[in-house]
Amino acid sequence: MLKKLMRAFPYLMLALAVSLLLAGLDAVVTKKMLGMLDLALKGDIAAMKAETLPLLAGAVILVPLGVAEALTGNFYRKKVNLNIKYYYVEKVFGKNIREFQKENNGRYLSAMTNDFNTLETNLIMGIYTVGRGVISFLAGMWLLSTVDYRMIFFAFGIIVVNLTISVITSKPLKRNYKERSDLFDGYTSYIKEVLSAFHIVKNYNLQDKVTEDYYQKSDEIQNKGFIIDRMMSFVNASQNLFMNGSFYGILCGIGYMAVTGKITAGGLIVIMEGINRMAFPIFDLAENLPKLFTAGDLIKKIEDSLKNSDAYEETVELKDFDGEIQFREVGFHYEEDERQILKNINLTLKKNGKYLVVGPSGGGKSTFLRLLRKYVNPTEGTIFIDGYDLMDVKKEDYFGLIANIEQQVFLFEDTVRNNITLYKECEEEEIQRAIKASGLLEFIQGLPNGLDTIIYDNGKNVSGGERSRIVIARALLSKARILLMDEAFASLDMERAREIEKTILGLEGITVINVSHVLFKDTKDSYDNVITIKGTSSLRFG
Numbered sequence: 001m002l003k004k005l006m007r008a009f010p011y012l013m014l015a016l017a018v019s020l021l022l023a024g025l026d027a028v029v030t031k032k033m034l035g036m037l038d039l040a041l042k043g044d045i046a047a048m049k050a051e052t053l054p055l056l057a058g059a060v061i062l063v064p065l066g067v068a069e070a071l072t073g074n075f076y077r078k079k080v081n082l083n084i085k086y087y088y089v090e091k092v093f094g095k096n097i098r099e100f101q102k103e104n105n106g107r108y109l110s111a112m113t114n115d116f117n118t119l120e121t122n123l124i125m126g127i128y129t130v131g132r133g134v135i136s137f138l139a140g141m142w143l144l145s146t147v148d149y150r151m152i153f154f155a156f157g158i159i160v161v162n163l164t165i166s167v168i169t170s171k172p173l174k175r176n177y178k179e180r181s182d183l184f185d186g187y188t189s190y191i192k193e194v195l196s197a198f199h200i201v202k203n204y205n206l207q208d209k210v211t212e213d214y215y216q217k218s219d220e221i222q223n224k225g226f227i228i229d230r231m232m233s234f235v236n237a238s239q240n241l242f243m244n245g246s247f248y249g250i251l252c253g254i255g256y257m258a259v260t261g262k263i264t265a266g267g268l269i270v271i272m273e274g275i276n277r278m279a280f281p282i283f284d285l286a287e288n289l290p291k292l293f294t295a296g297d298l299i300k301k302i303e304d305s306l307k308n309s310d311a312y313e314e315t316v317e318l319k320d321f322d323g324e325i326q327f328r329e330v331g332f333h334y335e336e337d338e339r340q341i342l343k344n345i346n347l348t349l350k351k352n353g354k355y356l357v358v359g360p361s362g363g364g365k366s367t368f369l370r371l372l373r374k375y376v377n378p379t380e381g382t383i384f385i386d387g388y389d390l391m392d393v394k395k396e397d398y399f400g401l402i403a404n405i406e407q408q409v410f411l412f413e414d415t416v417r418n419n420i421t422l423y424k425e426c427e428e429e430e431i432q433r434a435i436k437a438s439g440l441l442e443f444i445q446g447l448p449n450g451l452d453t454i455i456y457d458n459g460k461n462v463s464g465g466e467r468s469r470i471v472i473a474r475a476l477l478s479k480a481r482i483l484l485m486d487e488a489f490a491s492l493d494m495e496r497a498r499e500i501e502k503t504i505l506g507l508e509g510i511t512v513i514n515v516s517h518v519l520f521k522d523t524k525d526s527y528d529n530v531i532t533i534k535g536t537s538s539l540r541f542g
């Protein structure tokens with residue numbers, strides 16, 4: 001992520017260069033204006049006339065420079081935000097399916113909202129604000145030094161003390177920011193869960209329980225925010241005390257110099273202006289530096305959540321499926337559960353074969369499919385595909401060879417066409433063939449805009465059976481070599497299920513592995529084999 005942030009470095013530099021130009025020119029114009037005051041007090045009209053034009057020119061240039069500063073600053077902010085968001089999504093979709101499913105994906109939502117907001121405020125804008133603050137501070141320091149060079153030492157003193165306070169206070173702040181981010185993860189997951197279970201909450205009158213839980217979680221987060229704000233106010237108060245003390249000291253000094261005639265009236269105002277320019281950025285620095293130091297931990301937390309704990313290197317490229325899939329002494333148990341789910345599986349699935357997988361509930365049929373989908377690897381034995389260990393086959397190649405029809409159907413909020421083609425270029429004829437084979441023709445003909453009708457909110461306006469058929473059409477169109485089906489007919493009426501099953505069994509050039517408890521006598525015989533999975537106790541093949 002740091003690399004992505006660094007990519008926006010040139011934009012930051014550009015924005016700060018414009019700020020430097022603006023602050024420098026502004027300081028020169030101020031210095032010249034106050035020089036005019038001294039000339040006026042001396043009555044040197046000729047010198048005043050000579051100074052007027054450059055002064056006016058400088059003042060005019062300040063206007064476009066001010067606009068450029070705002071534009072370049074916003075551009076930097078946009079660039080860096082887009083960079084890290086792009087990086088994040090790329091990384092999230094680089095996660096292994098199994099690892100992603102195992103985690104609570106609320107943490108990703110929380111990262112994309114809460115953590116990114118914190119990063120934007122504390123780091124992205126923090127760096128920019130600190131950079132501008134330093135520039136403005138230096139401009140103020142230059143103004144002071146034009147009157148008395150010793151002011152430079154005073155300025156450095158202020159910076160050193162400010163940095164020290166920021167470093168000391170950042171440690172407890174870091175811890176609290178991290179804890180608040182963790183709380184946000186839980187909070188976001190909770191909100192996601194409660195909103196998706198909205199109808200259950202209403203039907204079972206769980207509103208009070210939800211309100212109470214919500215209140216408690218919000219309370220914890222607010223408390224953490226309160227602790228952070230309280231710490232920041234202590235930090236700011238101590239920085240302010242030091243700053244105000246220093247500035248009052250300076251004011252006394254310059255007051256004395258003015259009274260004793262060591263500086264002119266213009267010089268006095270130059271120093272006041274310089275202090276003014278230094279004061280605001282110093283308060284900005286005091287606020288932003290400690291926050292800036294907390295960003296590292298947040299980035300680490302985000303990066304850690306993006307890592308795949310399974311870093312097994314897949315080396316085999318497999319562009320086609322030519323022969324067979326072989327299970328040899330395959331056994332499996334889930335990572336978090338030592339219970340053996342599958343044991344000693346030995347079977348061969350031939351190219352273009354049609355296989356029906358049956359067995360009791362909880363017997364391990366979906367787990368068997370998960371192995372075939374490469375979501376998990378066997379904990380014992382080996383699955384070979386065309387002679388290669390499936391574990392070594394690159395996921396992106398293998399996923400290109402298989403199509404899945406799962407129990408949980410996901411539909412995009414888009415047209416029926418895009419939901420079927422999954423945004424790939426397809427011939428109209430192929431689409432129509434898939435629609436017919438999946439029994440969707442009647443449904444699509446009845447839609448107001450046919451294939452271009454929009455499906456809303458993961459298929460709110462589509463029935464369970466229609467959803468299944470859309471996903472079946474999707475799989476038929478994908479031209480996959482292996483079709484893996486998990487209770488694909490569960491929400492279809494018998495007649496339609498039988499029809500679609502017949503179509504699928506008649507498909508040439510595709511291997512079908514169908515886990516189903518919906519069995520028809522006439523179609524059952526069309527399978528090349530029926531595999532019975534009954535947990536670890538037995539596995540029957542044929």
Ligand SMILES: Nc1ncnc2c1ncn2[C@@H]1O[C@H](COP(=O)(O)OP(=O)(O)OP(=O)(O)O)[C@@H](O)[C@H]1O
Pocket residue numbers: 334337341359360361362363364365366367368
């Ligand atoms: N992610 C998981 N972590 C731990 N155990 C799991 C996980 N998924 C499934 N199991 C367990 O594995 C066993 C087999 O589950 P699986 O879903 O493979 O069975 P199934 O035959 O497909 O069942 P059903 O027909 O009811 O869908 C069950 O005892 C289940 O509790």
